[in-house]
Amino acid sequence: MAADTAPEWRGVNHLAMVTNDMDETVRFYHGVLGMPLVSTIAVGPMRHYFFRIGSGSTIAFFEWGDTDIGTFEKAAGVPFTFPAQFDHVSFTLPDEAALEALQERLRDHSVEITRVVDHGFVRSVYFHDNNGIALEASWWVRDPTRSVDYDDSQLFGDADPVPAVRELMETGDLSWLPTTHLAGSVAQDPA
Numbered sequence: 001m002a003a004d005t006a007p008e009w010r011g012v013n014h015l016a017m018v019t020n021d022m023d024e025t026v027r028f029y030h031g032v033l034g035m036p037l038v039s040t041i042a043v044g045p046m047r048h049y050f051f052r053i054g055s056g057s058t059i060a061f062f063e064w065g066d067t068d069i070g071t072f073e074k075a076a077g078v079p080f081t082f083p084a085q086f087d088h089v090s091f092t093l094p095d096e097a098a099l100e101a102l103q104e105r106l107r108d109h110s111v112e113i114t115r116v117v118d119h120g121f122v123r124s125v126y127f128h129d130n131n132g133i134a135l136e137a138s139w140w141v142r143d144p145t146r147s148v149d150y151d152d153s154q155l156f157g158d159a160d161p162v163p164a165v166r167e168l169m170e171t172g173d174l175s176w177l178p179t180t181h182l183a184g185s186v187a188q189d190p191a
Contacts, residue, residue: 014050014060015089019131020071022047022063028130029059032109053091073132088134090124095139099125102137121154 019025026049030037035051038058042048045065050058074080076088093099099116103125106113113127124138144155150169158165167174 011054011057012059013056014058016048017059017061017089017131017133018069019061019063020068021130022049022061024130025049025061025063029061032106032111034105035059059089071132073128074134076126076134076136088126088136090136090138093137093139096123099123099137099139120157 026037029035029051033051035053037049038052039050040047045067047063048060049063050060053059072082093102096116103113103116106127111127114125117124117126121142121144122138122140124136126134126136129135142154150156150165150172156165156169161169164174
């Protein structure tokens with residue numbers, strides 16, 4: 001696949017999560033985390049609320065009236081003991097001072113939070129939202145999104161990478177791409 005045909009991604013439009021308690025979720029994301037509520041949709045028993053996490057990017061939550069969707073909690077990066085495809089969400093902050101200020105803000109709101117974890121090119125703190133979803137706040141010590149250098153061992157530290165990464169390192173291209181399918185019937189937009 002030629003690089004010039006790739007879409008020009010500009011961030012996450014919205015990451016769609018679920019909650020059993022939209023009111024408490026608004027209070028946590030808007031009130032505690034300071035992510036402004038920027039849009040709401042309601043159709044029948046379904047609500048869909050959006051919180052700004054950056055220019056053009058939001059995290060959104062669904063709530064389905066009296067339907068209890070169930071919850072679970074697990075620490076970020078710890079293996080699941082059941083089928084799942086999601087681990088945690090990490091939000092970007094501009095620098096170390098902002099990371100430390102968030103730590104203090106969360107502690108002031110009685111939200112348990114880890115010490116700052118140094119991953120080399122990124123520094124992070126971990127906590128959970130009111131729904132039990134594992135969250136992370138990070139800042140790039142070295143921003144890998146500005147340019148890609150597959151020979152940079154600080155950013156590409158896997159000594160035995162998967163074949164696709166080896167192909168990118170050796171040729172800058174992928175030899176094959178997977179296909180996908182829709183699960184079940186195609187859902188219609190409820191709005």
